[in-house]
Amino acid sequence: MSREDAVTGGGAGDAGRGAWALRLADVHRRYGKDDAAVAALDGVSAGFAPGTFTALMGPSGSGKSTFLHCAAGLDRPTSGRVELEGRDLASMSETELTKLRRERIGFVFQAFNLLPALTVEQNVTLPLRFSGRRADGALVAETLAQVGLADRARHLPAQLSGGQQQRVAIARALVVRPAVLFGDEPTGALDTRTAAEVLTLLRNAVDGAGQTVVMVTHDPVAASYADRVLFLADGRLVDEMRAPTADAVAERMTSLGAWGEQARQAGQQERQRAGGAF
Ligand SMILES: Nc1ncnc2c1ncn2[C@@H]1O[C@H](COP(=O)(O)OP(=O)(O)OP(=O)(O)O)[C@@H](O)[C@H]1O
Numbered sequence: 092m093s094r095e096d097a098v099t100g101g102g103a104g105d106a107g108r109g110a111w112a113l114r115l116a117d118v119h120r121r122y123g124k125d126d127a128a129v130a131a132l133d134g135v136s137a138g139f140a141p142g143t144f145t146a147l148m149g150p151s152g153s154g155k156s157t158f159l160h161c162a163a164g165l166d167r168p169t170s171g172r173v174e175l176e177g178r179d180l181a182s183m184s185e186t187e188l189t190k191l192r193r194e195r196i197g198f199v200f201q202a203f204n205l206l207p208a209l210t211v212e213q214n215v216t217l218p219l220r221f222s223g224r225r226a227d228g229a230l231v232a233e234t235l236a237q238v239g240l241a242d243r244a245r246h247l248p249a250q251l252s253g254g255q256q257q258r259v260a261i262a263r264a265l266v267v268r269p270a271v272l273f274g275d276e277p278t279g280a281l282d283t284r285t286a287a288e289v290l291t292l293l294r295n296a297v298d299g300a301g302q303t304v305v306m307v308t309h310d311p312v313a314a315s316y317a318d319r320v321l322f323l324a325d326g327r328l329v330d331e332m333r334a335p336t337a338d339a340v341a342e343r344m345t346s347l348g349a350w351g352e353q354a355r356q357a358g359q360q361e362r363q364r365a366g367g368a369f
Contacts, residue, residue, distance in 0.1 A: 112303040113139040118171035131157040133326035142301040146314035149323030155307045164188045176270045193222040197264030197272040201279035203256040205248040212244040215262045238262045254285030274306035290316040311340035
């Protein structure tokens with residue numbers, strides 16, 4: 092697959108619809124109407140091959156959360172296609188989307204969102220119960236072992252460190268063996284050493300189990316664990332970096348930040364010249 096195809100999710104190198112775990116094609120998401128309209132996503136196309144780890148970065152307000160929400164079926168694009176394992180999310184009813192989210196999508200947030208009264212094992216079992224599946228003991232044990240918590244199954248979340256709690260959240264996301272695991276700043280609340288453990292875990296899920304991971308982060312070190320970084324600015328994908336290093340990512344973010352600020356100022360001047368409201 093060429094670099095171009097990886098960014099656009101199309102072209103001659105695309106082996107067909109089934110080739111991507113996730114694919115976005117010309118996705119637009121607008122909020123508000125007329126003068127107050129905001130193009131949070133402005134024609135985003137990207138393909139995510141199975142068993143790859145992608146970091147999504149960009150200045151504040153560039154559209155990262157909107158991207159994740161549209162890609163994970165939590166929000167619907169204004170136009171464009173989002174395909175998960177070749178299935179078009181736009182054609183699905185709310186009931187079908189809910190089922191798809193439960194069975195084929197994993198989500199890990201900055202806040203661990205564990206249920207405090209349930210044990211580690213019970214927290215991890217929840218998604219299976221929600222999707223009406225039997226809480227297979229072997230599967231749960233295997234998933235807990237995968238995140239290094241086999242000996243903590245009967246503990247309560249409050250008895251665990253922050254890093255361990257995030258590992259439980261990752262186990263809970265992985266237990267359904269999702270098509271894509273989405274992370275929204277999953278290491279944002281962790282110290283450097285603990286964050287490294289969690290990122291290594293995600294890396295191993297990709298390398299060892301063929302998991303597909305898409306992670307939003309502001310941290311260049313976190314992004315360096317990914318196979319590639321996609322950079323968003325003003326709702327558009329503006330660059331891709333393969334085999335990223337923390338230094339190279341930090342440098343790119345600095346120039347993007349400056350670029351984003353220039354673009355905002357230019358837009359403001361334009362609106363003032365045009366006699367706009369602000
Ligand atoms: N519900 C909404 N209604 C109106 N505008 C919105 C809404 N959600 C997001 N936006 C706007 O869309 C743009 C993209 O927002 P988004 O939250 O996706 O950016 P982000 O890159 O995740 O930002 P951050 O890094 O600060 O979390 C911003 O201009 C934001 O103000």
